[in-house]
Amino acid sequence: MDWSLLFSSYANVFLSPQVLxxxxxxxxxxxxxxxxxxxxxxxxxxLLIPFxxxxxxxxxxxxxxxxxxGGMYGGSISAILIHAPGTPSAAATxxxxxxxxxKGEAGRALSVAMFSSFCGGxxxxxxxxxxxxxxxxxxxxxxxxxxxxxxxxxxxxxISISGKSIAKGLISAFFGMLLCTIxxxxxxxxxxxxxxxxxxKGGLSFIPVLIGLFAVAEVIAGVERIIAGRESAQxxxxxxxxxxxxxxxxxxxxxxxxxxxxxxxxxIGAIPGAGGDIAVFVSYAFNKGVSKHPEKWGTxxxxxxxxxxxxxxGCSGGAMIPLLSLGVPGDSVTAxxxxxxIMKGIQPGPMMYVSELPTVYKVFAALMLANLAMLLVGCAGxxxxxxxxxxxxxxxxxxxxxxxxxxAFSINKNAFDIGVCVFFGVIGWLMNKYEFPLSPxxxxxxxxxxxxxxxxxxxxxxxxxxWEIRHYPIAVGFFVVAVGVVIFSLFNQRKINKAEAAxxxx
Amino acid sequence: MVVSFFLxxxxxxxxxxxxxVKLLLVSALVPLGMWIVFYKFLAxxxxxxxxxxxxxxxxxx
Numbered sequence: 001m002d003w004s005l006l007f008s009s010y011a012n013v014f015l016s017p018q019v020l021x022x023x024x025x026x027x028x029x030x031x032x033x034x035x036x037x038x039x040x041x042x043x044x045x046x047l048l049i050p051f052x053x054x055x056x057x058x059x060x061x062x063x064x065x066x067x068x069x070g071g072m073y074g075g076s077i078s079a080i081l082i083h084a085p086g087t088p089s090a091a092a093t094x095x096x097x098x099x100x101x102x103k104g105e106a107g108r109a110l111s112v113a114m115f116s117s118f119c120g121g122x123x124x125x126x127x128x129x130x131x132x133x134x135x136x137x138x139x140x141x142x143x144x145x146x147x148x149x150x151x152x153x154x155x156x157x158x159i160s161i162s163g164k165s166i167a168k169g170l171i172s173a174f175f176g177m178l179l180c181t182i183x184x185x186x187x188x189x190x191x192x193x194x195x196x197x198x199x200x201k202g203g204l205s206f207i208p209v210l211i212g213l214f215a216v217a218e219v220i221a222g223v224e225r226i227i228a229g230r231e232s233a234q235x236x237x238x239x240x241x242x243x244x245x246x247x248x249x250x251x252x253x254x255x256x257x258x259x260x261x262x263x264x265x266x267x268i269g270a271i272p273g274a275g276g277d278i279a280v281f282v283s284y285a286f287n288k289g290v291s292k293h294p295e296k297w298g299t300x301x302x303x304x305x306x307x308x309x310x311x312x313x314g315c316s317g318g319a320m321i322p323l324l325s326l327g328v329p330g331d332s333v334t335a336x337x338x339x340x341x342i343m344k345g346i347q348p349g350p351m352m353y354v355s356e357l358p359t360v361y362k363v364f365a366a367l368m369l370a371n372l373a374m375l376l377v378g379c380a381g382x383x384x385x386x387x388x389x390x391x392x393x394x395x396x397x398x399x400x401x402x403x404x405x406x407x408a409f410s411i412n413k414n415a416f417d418i419g420v421c422v423f424f425g426v427i428g429w430l431m432n433k434y435e436f437p438l439s440p441x442x443x444x445x446x447x448x449x450x451x452x453x454x455x456x457x458x459x460x461x462x463x464x465x466x467w468e469i470r471h472y473p474i475a476v477g478f479f480v481v482a483v484g485v486v487i488f489s490l491f492n493q494r495k496i497n498k499a500e501a502a503x504x505x506x
Numbered sequence: 507m508v509v510s511f512f513l514x515x516x517x518x519x520x521x522x523x524x525x526x527v528k529l530l531l532v533s534a535l536v537p538l539g540m541w542i543v544f545y546k547f548l549a550x551x552x553x554x555x556x557x558x559x560x561x562x563x564x565x566x567x
Contacts, residue, residue: 226521398514410550
């Protein structure tokens with residue numbers, strides 16, 4: 001590694017007013033955008049890419065990376081405050097973030113999310129700087145066998161996020177898997193469960209389902225609680241935010257979760273086709289599994305927020321690794337970034353490290369700067385964002401509903417998605433009422449198509465002989481880990497249930 | 507837009523908000539504000555129904 005060139009590239013980027021301004025603007029716009037349910041970082045990058053046409057490469061990459069990192073954190077704001085993940089990558093943040101907000105710790109949850117996002121992003125950027133060719137080499141060995149087993153490994157965390165009843169968690173996951181089969185068969189394009197409805201041919205859109213299951217269901221449940229007199233309509237949070245960053249004690253508690261989340265996020269982000277939405281659940285399950293108090297997870301502890309937020313921002317660095325090293329985008333945002341590079345006459349790939357090394361180092365620096373910009377914007381905004389929960393519930397619920405429905409519409413600009421959102425709102429409300437966990441549905445919706453596509457591809461390539469999987473060591477490794485996770489989670493859950501039963505008896 | 511206007515109004519009424527000023531402010535201004543954000547900044551064209559005239563007004567501004 002050429003250290004002097006690396007340092008001079010960092011200095012060039014950090015001391016350039018244009019890059020600083022663009023990165024800050026991108027992060028600020030994207031944090032706000034990400035906070036709107038349905039508005040993802042991909043949409044932000046796609047919307048703002050025309051503005052980068054007239055700029056030099058590094059300011060334009062700074063703008064786009066600012067949007068990318070800001071959007072990742074922005075998604076957690078609505079997940080924590082209104083139970084509506086702004087982006088799919090924030091879907092696991094609400095498991096502990098929303099209970100924290102309900103306990104009157106919205107500001108603390110936001111600051112933990114922001115700090116963890118920043119640290120996760122820095123971990124991703126550092127790994128990208130020092131290990132990108134090595135990580136890319138491993139990630140690119142992934143064929144349909146490894147992707148299938150990665151999906152199965154992802155599904156193995158269902159038990160960890162199932163809550164009290166594993167059976168109910170599995171039923172939810174099975175329901176999610178069934179939902180994945182709606183639409184055209186990804187391999188043979190046969191229609192499944194479309195019932196002649198054209199809008200169902202493309203399958204159910206993930207984000208309207210996500211918004212419906214969490215945000216709309218919460219509104220329905222909240223209105224029900226108020227009508228039944230179990231909650232005051234004038235109820236509001238009066239949390240006083242004294243600091244925008246977590247205190248030293250909290251940082252010490254969440255540091256292991258941040259480190260493991262950042263590493264898990266970076267590695268999963270480096271695998272093309274796997275992104276933050278998978279990494280957050282894997283990180284959550286891992287950190288819950290190794291925690292001394294797994295029974296506290298899901299009740300509103302900062303560790304849960306830290307584990308997920310560091311993972312999704314770690315993904316941003318991870319996704320850049322195959323882009324720069326091999327010219328293969330790791331996710332949808334890096335696919336747009338690839339377009340931006342090509343428009344500027346630079347072809348990412350192995351040769352970029354030879355012919356455009358200063359540019360590569362400047363991109364590393366721009367990612368680091370984007371994470372710093374996100375932290376600055378987050379610090380400035382924590383107090384403002386937390387004000388949302390200080391609204392009276394009778395005004396907050398309609399606002400959540402309007403924002404959620406408009407967010408659901410904005411994905412495909414299709415009114416059918418509003419119907420999907422409301423339908424799943426009712427489903428989510430009923431499932432909550434009968435204590436069925438909702439997160440396994442999301443995980444199944446994310447991993448179901450990946451599982452099906454790679455299974456069919458693998459079976460086609462191996463003439464229907466599944467046993468051939470033994471020739472793929474990474475896939476076998478994933479399978480062994482998945483079995484281990486299932487066994488470990490079962491024991492862990494039994495321990496939690498016993499402890500809770502003992503507490504209730506006392 | 508018209509649906510969200512009525513929907514939010516009905517919800518607020520159901521959960522006990524009776525102040526006409528607050529009712530009108532939330533049920534009219536929030537959807538309108540969100541529409542402007544989506545239309546002007548995010549290039550999402552939300553159907554306006556009978557309020558289509560507002561789009562022309564915003565376009566002229």
